[in-house]
Amino acid sequence: MTGWLTASELSVVVLSLKVSLVAVVVTLPIAYALAWLLARRRFPGRILVDALVHLPLVVPPVVTGWLLLILFGRTGPIGGWLDEHFGITLVFRWTGAALAAAVMALPLMVRAMRLSIEAVDRKLVDAARSLGARPWHAFLTVTLPLSAPGIAAGAMLGFARSLGEFGATITFASNIAGETRTLPLAIYSGLQLPGAEAQVARLSVISIVLSIAALIVSELLVRRSGGSRAHVL
Amino acid sequence: MSFEVLLDHRIGERRIGLGLASDEAITALVGPSGAGKTTVLNCVAGLRRPDRGRIVVGGTVLFDSAADVNLPPERRRAGYVFQDARLFPHLKVESNLRYGERLTRREERWIGHDEVVEFLGIGHLLARWPATLSGGEVRRVAIGRALLAAPRFLLLDEPFASLDPARGEALMRLVERIRDELKVPILLVSHDRSEVARLTGHVATLG
Numbered sequence A: 001m002t003g004w005l006t007a008s009e010l011s012v013v014v015l016s017l018k019v020s021l022v023a024v025v026v027t028l029p030i031a032y033a034l035a036w037l038l039a040r041r042r043f044p045g046r047i048l049v050d051a052l053v054h055l056p057l058v059v060p061p062v063v064t065g066w067l068l069l070i071l072f073g074r075t076g077p078i079g080g081w082l083d084e085h086f087g088i089t090l091v092f093r094w095t096g097a098a099l100a101a102a103v104m105a106l107p108l109m110v111r112a113m114r115l116s117i118e119a120v121d122r123k124l125v126d127a128a129r130s131l132g133a134r135p136w137h138a139f140l141t142v143t144l145p146l147s148a149p150g151i152a153a154g155a156m157l158g159f160a161r162s163l164g165e166f167g168a169t170i171t172f173a174s175n176i177a178g179e180t181r182t183l184p185l186a187i188y189s190g191l192q193l194p195g196a197e198a199q200v201a202r203l204s205v206i207s208i209v210l211s212i213a214a215l216i217v218s219e220l221l222v223r224r225s226g227g228s229r230a231h232v233l
Numbered sequence B: 001m002s003f004e005v006l007l008d009h010r011i012g013e014r015r016i017g018l019g020l021a022s023d024e025a026i027t028a029l030v031g032p033s034g035a036g037k038t039t040v041l042n043c044v045a046g047l048r049r050p051d052r053g054r055i056v057v058g059g060t061v062l063f064d065s066a067a068d069v070n071l072p073p074e075r076r077r078a079g080y081v082f083q084d085a086r087l088f089p090h091l092k093v094e095s096n097l098r099y100g101e102r103l104t105r106r107e108e109r110w111i112g113h114d115e116v117v118e119f120l121g122i123g124h125l126l127a128r129w130p131a132t133l134s135g136g137e138v139r140r141v142a143i144g145r146a147l148l149a150a151p152r153f154l155l156l157d158e159p160f161a162s163l164d165p166a167r168g169e170a171l172m173r174l175v176e177r178i179r180d181e182l183k184v185p186i187l188l189v190s191h192d193r194s195e196v197a198r199l200t201g202h203v204a205t206l207g
Helices: A007-040 A046-058 A061-072 A077-086 A094-118 A122-130 A135-146 A148-164 A167-172 A183-192 A197-226 B037-045 B093-102 B113-120 B135-148 B165-182 B193-197
Strands: B003-011 B014-022 B026-030 B052-057 B060-064 B078-081 B153-157 B186-190 B202-205
Touching (some): A007 A046, A007 A094, A007 A148, A007 A183, A046 A061, A061 A077, A122 A135, A122 B078, A135 A148, A148 A183, A148 A197, A183 A197, B014 B026, B014 B202, B026 B037, B037 B153, B037 B186, B093 B113, B113 B135, B135 B153, B135 B165, B165 B186, B193 B202
Parallel strands (some): B026 B186, B078 B153, B153 B186
Antiparallel strands (some): B003 B014
């Protein structure tokens, strides 16, 4: 691998994996909570929550990046607060790239998880309750394990999406080598340079391989946990 | 009184009204399909809140709209055997049986795991997934799971429906044994009056 890739290319791959992994791991519980809320609860403002979650899927990524700049920029309401109280800066940092990736991946993750939660028969939750389970226990022992395939699928889909994230990242976190220059940004930068064709090709191949691997893993996870015991009667 | 159910509930256009007071070991509720029999069981189990009424089982008030009493299902301790069994598909038979048992305090248990397994003849099924069981087996496991949760009463929803005559007869004998040996009050729902006449003298009609 090191013989094939230059050190800077390798660092791009490592950074991309780090950004995507952090984005997915941090987003996972939030996405699941949102998915559960949208699948199981009727509350005022539900349509608004649904629309907000899906916003990054429908607006141009550069607009999402701009919104992140407004909100999480150093003078933005959330960014300013984070800076003041925790000394955390997100813009122009790899953590900012992770935030951009997370926001862009969120709708895909919520959709996959929501479908799997909706597929869990509420009657099974009722059965758990009648057997003595409090709501929280019934959730942990019935809804959560039965929706696990959706969690896995959502995570992998989110990971693949994060790896490919470009527009919101370059807008919000910028294109800084070694800090926010993930695979798509490095490919884009390579295209601007004369004589970098081979580098662009290598990074593109890695992009394709990683994304397809994530999709295949997600598919296998779903199949393995779905299997023959997914339905009773 | 084993069961005292007084309820008034409206679902859409349909109105379900029932007044029932029984001291029999088994109380049967019969009526045509769509009369709301399962709804009544759900109300007794605490899975549905009736508009108005009072539900008392074995002296414990489970629901009383006038006194604003409405115990959550997990505190009613109903052994609810659903018509569609509702075994947990991600758990093997053994874990299904243990589900309610684990949630029950030791001093509340009145029947042991091995006893239930032997009583129902399901020892050979313990390592199986629910999806691989036959209809009769599924129902026996569901009864076992309910018994192991140390219920104060049993709710059986059409326990004999859609079983072939031999299996239906076997399950009928099982319910008779539960009635005679385990001494736990049973509220049983059926669409077939002749089916329950043999089990009990108290038959209430709905719809």
